[in-house]
Amino acid sequence: MAERVLVCEDDEHVRELLAYRLETDGYDVVAIDDGEDCWERLEGADELPDGLVLDLMLPGLDGFGILSRLRDHDDLEELPVVMVTGRGLERDVVRGFELGADDYVTKPFSPSEVSARLGRLVR
């Protein structure tokens, strides 16, 4: 069965392309644009996704916020997370890893690479 991936990214273009790339690579993708929505889906989910691709600057709740809530949550602690973000300064990358990101990809990014990095974590 295909692994399920939640993509949370507010830029419409990037979200569509990421979703397309992950789908063609065999994932079952749900793509959303709002951080609060993302958290609600994860927290109340009957069936958890196998991985999360997360933008940093999001409406509702930002990527770091989601990440730190995930790591404080018993069921979601282990969920693999790949951050994909425009903020690539050292302090942001360090912060991302500190908060428990499994991988951190800086824009400009390669969708194929994100897919490959995600594959390493969830497959």
Next chain:
Amino acid sequence: MNALGSAFVAIVAATAVVGALALVVSILLARFDRRRERARPRLVEELFARLDRPDPNWSGWVGELSLTERFVLRRLLARYLRQLRGRERDRLVDLAEALGVGDRAVDLLASRTVTSRLRGLIWLTLLERDVPTERLRERCTDHPATRAGAARLLSVAGGPDAARDGTSLLLWSGEERLSVFGLDTLYRLNRRDATPLLAHADAEATWWSEGLVVQTLTVLAHCQATERTDRFAWLPALLDHDSPQVRATALSAFARQGWRRELRERVDAERALADPEPAVRTAAYELFGKWGDGESVDWLRYGVYNDPDDRARLAAARTLRRVGGLESVTDGTGQPDEAVARTVAWAGAERRTPRRVATGWT
């Protein structure tokens, strides 16, 4: 009295025209919006499908598209080319070329208006098109914005001399201060090897405007430089410059290069800490924080005890906390006075130290 009447008529007529125009334009634009929104999903679907084909046949596809569809596609590309790299990006660059975007951008360079040339430069940068440096010099040196745009283009697509040529463009006038975009470009051109920047500064910094000197030092504070230390010969004199801003940023530049003993020895710590300007002393504390050796920690402690300015003292205390020496202040000999105690208490109690911000701004 007839004149009064016709003035009235003229006013009413002008008002009516403006109102009608607003309404008509809004209707036309709304219609255009709808057409674009309808076109988008189909285009995106087709675009993605072709991305993965061995031969996407972009020019064939582009030939079938309406004007609206091409417009939508150009907007899409402008977004994608900023955000992507790798295989998908290469494919999209081919699409942009099939759309004629690159050639049009080259033509725009010939325009007389700055805005058009800037737009051309932005597209060329997004496409990473190699444009001969000669051509850029010919077309883009008359305005700081186009010089920065041209330097950016060189930084992404230029040949082996890109760093040198781009840096020259940015530091062209020796007078104009750079935008943040210009600063960032100067940084990208010099971050791994600051030779071009150092060479310029070495030869020209004495007649540059003060603002530009500060900016150059700010950039240098972020660059790695492995050059011979004599390239830095112009730098120590700036520690005694009349302008406190120059003194402060010169210290920041030294902070970054301080892993080399010869350069470290050029900084007179005592003198920096005796500087009358709090901003200079604050820069010195940052420098000690970066160097972080025993002697630097001692200087930081000295600053916490003796700095007369509340904010500068706080900067010293925060830095000291970061390098792990704050406790030593309170359990040391002598009773710190009230202001020092307050500063130390605060720096120790903060839950998050504020991130330091780029120098050159305050």
Next chain:
Amino acid sequence: MDVAAGVSTALWLASWFFVLYFALVNGSYLLIHLVSIAVLAGNVRDWLIEPAYEPHNSPFLPGISVVVPAYNEEVTIVETVRSLRNLEYGNYDLVVVNDGSTDATLDVLVESFDLEPIEAPVPVDLPCEEVRGVYQSPRIDLVVIDKENGGKADALNAGVFFTDQPLFCAVDADTVIERGALLEVAEPFLRDPDRTIATGGAVRVANGCSIGRGVVREVGLSRNRLANLQVVEYLRAFLSGRIGLSGIGGLLIISGAFGLFRTSAVREVGGYSTDTITEDMELIVRLHREFAGEDYRIEFVPYPVVWTEVPASRAVLARQRGRWFRGMVETLWIHRRMIGNPNYGVIGLVALPFFLLVETIGPLIEGVGYLLVPIAFLLGILNAPFFLLFLGIAVGIGTLLSWLSVLNEVVSFRRYRNPRDIARLLGYGLVEHVPYRQWKSWIAWVAVVRYLRGEGGWGEMIRVGFDQ
């Protein structure tokens, strides 16, 4: 007989005076509007140009403190902070200043964001009322300064002197900032880091827009007519007035709801003044005064937007406008020596006289004119062409100005995309003339009388949460 003739001559002369004054007022506005069109035509393409780099990835992006003064905002403050946390800017923190609220503003903040007190007094001087405590989040860049009540300016000062960031952004606790707006309003600072000392963005009317999770989802007009009248006013003020004044280097107001400042510049001039009720305008005038002769920029940027809830009832609107008017009079009085003073360049010779004659005295004279000229016409003292001229200048040019602003909106910023909304805005530009304008004159008169009598007293605005 002689008395009647005398009265009629006086009325005739007075009518001419009013018509000429209307011509001066509306003529100045028209001129400023023409400048704004020129600025827009010249700059709109520049503004849309996005340099080919990722500013959030640049180490040179200046840090910004977003300072939010909060007084009894328990209903909205959490939502406001949440929405401010999601701005698209790579390097900023939030400083909320609880200005001695009597409600649970502080508690809801501490509760919602897991804030912890810093167990030490602030080690730098904050020129404001006594600070009771500082709370900080261990996880996010949020600080709450809890202080005794001292008014909005005092609360802003606490933030301005507390922050370490080179820039600070003052926002109202009850506004919604568009996510990209902070970067956009910082644009003049990025373009010209050395010279720029203050920039401001546009304020628009949130009533009638659908807002969810701190983001404006859909822009539209309200069912409340009073709110929609204010939409037209805000378009006029921001899309032509401020663009035009900024274009000639004469910007005097950056709205307190959304302005970005160089921290050191504001500290240098002593921070916000607590002696006036429109501290936002007074600060800008003071910056112009202190920086006169230096090479500095204060700019208005029209495309970043904050949305604010405007009063939907006449009583509240009357208090707000009375307050603004009084603040303007106070500011002009404080800086009266700058008016007409060539040492202050465009500010002294154009902008301040404009504010005195047009913005301040204008509405007062207008109010009398609206009353007197029609009476004179009905009494037969004025002939029809003269009265038509009056209508043309007062109502015709007035409408023209509103409609030009709507046109500016249509051809450039386009927050209102539905042609039906545009048609309604045009309609409101017309119906505004009776009785809204006369009512505003009345408010201005009341404010002046109260100011001269030395009376204070303007109520708080009662707010409901955005999501309700």
